[in-house]
Amino acid sequence: MIKKIYFQSIFFSFLSLEAFAAESGGMPQLNPEFWISQIFWLTLTFGILYLVLSKFILPKIGGNLESRKSQILENIEAAEKQRESSEAKLKEYEEIVTKSKLEAKNIFNQAREKASKEINSKKEVLDKQIDEEIVKAEQEIKTLQSGAADKINKIAIDTSSELIQKLIGAEVNNSSISAIVDDLSKRSGDKYYGN
Template sequence: MIKKIFFQSIFLSFLFFMEAFAAESGGMPQLNPEFWISQIFWLTITFGILYVVLSKLILPKISSNLETRKSQIVDNIEAAEKQREQSELNIVEYEKIIQDSKNEAKNYFKQSREKVLKDINLKKNALDKELSLEIQKAESEIQELRDKAPEKINKIAVETSTNLLQRLIGAEVNNSSISAIVDDLSRKKMDKYYGN
């Protein structure tokens, strides 16, 4: 490309040289033919140096910088693509971990709930058994008191009646006859209560 520009500039210089012959009468020193050879010489030297500087120093650096940037951009794109793929894998793995954690939490909750319900049922059954035993014990005590109550009542009634009669009469009273009367009365009362 620089060679092409260099040759075009030489070609244009020659065209300018041809036109300069026609404009020589105008009085411009650049167009005076006696200075043309030196102008063409310095033009060739200047463009030659410019060509050498551009082709050997500047353009290789620009080209290497462009290649470096291009390779760096390609590397960055590849790294970004790898990171995107890794991020997608991490997201999938993260979602799997979350789902596994949710399932595990549900299982723990279910197991804990079942354990608590089982413990409650066991304690309820134990409490029911204990209450049943206590109720049976209380019922047996009540029945025992109920069975013994008439006898104790009769005994108290006989003693009280004997004491009252002794105080009223002032003499000893036969306990067996009072006991028979109290037994007879208590049987009638018991028949009345239990008969209904």
Template structure:
């Protein structure tokens, strides 16, 4: 192997030094500054992104706080509306119940009056029929026509004084 030949060590070391200096010069003047610029741009972009993320996070927290406040306010308003509506409903139910009770009471009184009148009419008709039948029976049994007032008085006495 020629690289292990001691007679060519000096030339090999010379070219190693020349190549090293050339590569060092190229790297220090061209490649490394470009890499440094890219790294600096990246660090600036990362810092900007972090700042933007922090701003967005604080805005999001502000929006969440506003949302929660609006939600609390909406719930409070909804609760007060529900309470007001319930109060109105209770008031309406109470008024309608009173009206219904009044109508029902009036209808009940009318029905009781009609029943009382019907009962009175029925008793009067029963009395009249009893007076007629009693008069007819007395006529058939005795052959004489009895006095209608006497028959009516006898029927009234027996029926317990049904009014005429």
């Protein structure tokens, strides 16, 4: 405790010596007779600065930040809706492919049952008919797959174009988007098209 008092007294005496030396050496800001005017101008300057910042500048910045935030949230909602729409279209496509495969399998099974019930002499004719039915069913499946892929690509191009146009606010080149979508559909073709 005594050491603390000792160091404080040394510090304050040093400070008063420095103030006296500064006053005599030509530093008027350390002269106590100017302190009241300095405090007045300091308070006035920072008061005006505070008022200008709080009444004019900060509200504008806050308003800009709020409008930016709301625009970003709207863009995120729009992107989420577009993503959900694309996923729904993809599920529809997968259901169409699954139904087509089941129909083809049913047609094949029905044709096989007919063939087993027929007379041995007509077996060759029936086998030929079964093969034709299988080929037709496979062609229908391929037609559905190729048509569905084009429709999905078109939907993806349109959706991406609208979404990018909404996000950046500028017209977008559809050929670039088309090339990207085609590339992505080729990469994931095995997954969705069963190739």
